[in-house]
Amino acid sequence: MLNLDHKDNALLEAVDGRTMLAGSNRMEILLFSLGTSETFGINVFKVREVSKTPFITKAPNMPNGVEGLISLRGNVIPVLSLAKILGVARPGAGLGGSMMVTEYSKRTLGFLVEEVDRIIRVEWDKVRTPDNVASGVNGYITAITELADGKLVSILDVETILANTFGEAIVGNIAPISGGHEVNVFFVDDSAVARRKITEVLDKLGVRHKHAQNGMEAWTRLEGMASHAQQMGRHVAEEIDLIMVDAEMPEMDGYVLTRNIKNDSRFEGIPVVMHSSLSSDANRAMGKRVGVDSYVAKFDADVLAETLRPLLQRARAV
Structure with missing residues (x-):
């Protein structure tokens, strides 16, 4: 078994006792195959360990693509076949030789590859948002990058995989904010599922919102809003009450985006909330280092709403 917390030190930077690249606008990707000619990748910080495919206990009424359950150090976790979920499994093919144990939004899962x-x-900035991601395998791809030999790597959208396998998180009753129609939120997330769920929460809060699909797009639009407000003799805080960012995004990660916002005096007084599936203490610590006002793990609609509520009410009171 390979424990990914003990990779070659030459590849890692230590932050708060853990390996982190966040904030340097770099990421580490674990490459893997699904029995096709394509190369896939997943952010290392979502992966706890890699092992040979273990014995998997079949269970009734499992969603399509879920092969069964395993016991891992006292915890029972579901095991998913990525080839079946992505629709690329070959007829008669086995489960694959390796299992990645992932930790995502405080949930542990096994992914067979x-x-x-x-x-x-x-x-x-070498990681791009893919074009034409409406269906098939592309619907599960959040970004594309290129290896030195020219081979493309498709980076998986774990949020879409989980939503399509287990169902999307339900957004229940959320009380609207008083005067919410005057509140403006700008958010950025590269996952279509995440954007949809965030939109549901903001709609229930009764606030107005705009969004971007990656960090660079967000920064370009925010700079444009700030410049326009400056030309009009206004403060951009009159147009944006809160900014919400994802942590890992194509072209610019959320840590660099937050640092850019916090280092630009035009955005002074506008709170930044980081909303991420990278929910470890080390990621929260990095968020604090770059200046986020609050860090929320994906995806709990009630926790997100109750984190945003006081920040938005405070903004309206100023």
Whole structure:
């Protein structure tokens, strides 16, 4: 078994006792295959360990693509076949030789793959949002990057995989904010599922909102709003009451985006909330380092709403 907390130190930077690249606008991707010619990747910080495919206990009434359950150090976790979920499983093919144990939004899962390759480091500005992601395998891809040999790597959208397998999180009753129609939120997230759920929460809070799909797009639009407000002799805080950012995004990660916002005096007084599936203490600590006002793990609609509520009410009171 390979424990990914003990990778080659030459590939890692230590922050608060853990390996972190966040804030440097770089990420590490674990490459793997699903028995096709394509190469796939997943952010290393979502992966706890890699092992050979273990014995999996079948269970009744499992969603399509869920092979069964395993016991891992006293915890029972579901195991998913990524090839089946992405629709690329070959007829008669086995489960694959390797299992990645992932931790995502405080949830532990096993992902079966054909073979795990290696870990690479890439700059976020070399990670692009893919075109034409409406259906098929592309519907599960959140970003694309290119290896030195020209081979493309498709980075998986784990949020979409989980939503399509287990169902989307339900957004229940959320009380609207008094005067919410005057409140403006700008948020950015590269996952279509996440954007949809965030929109549901903001709609129930009764606030107005705009969004971007990656960090660079968000920063470009925010700079444009700030410049326009400046030309009009206004403060951009009159147009934006709160900014919400994802942590890992194509072209610019949420840590660099937050640092840009906090280092630009035009955005002074506008709170920044980081909303991320990377929910470890180390990620929260990095969020604090770059200046986020609050850090919320995906996806609990009530927790998100109750985190935003006082910040938005305070903004309206100013």
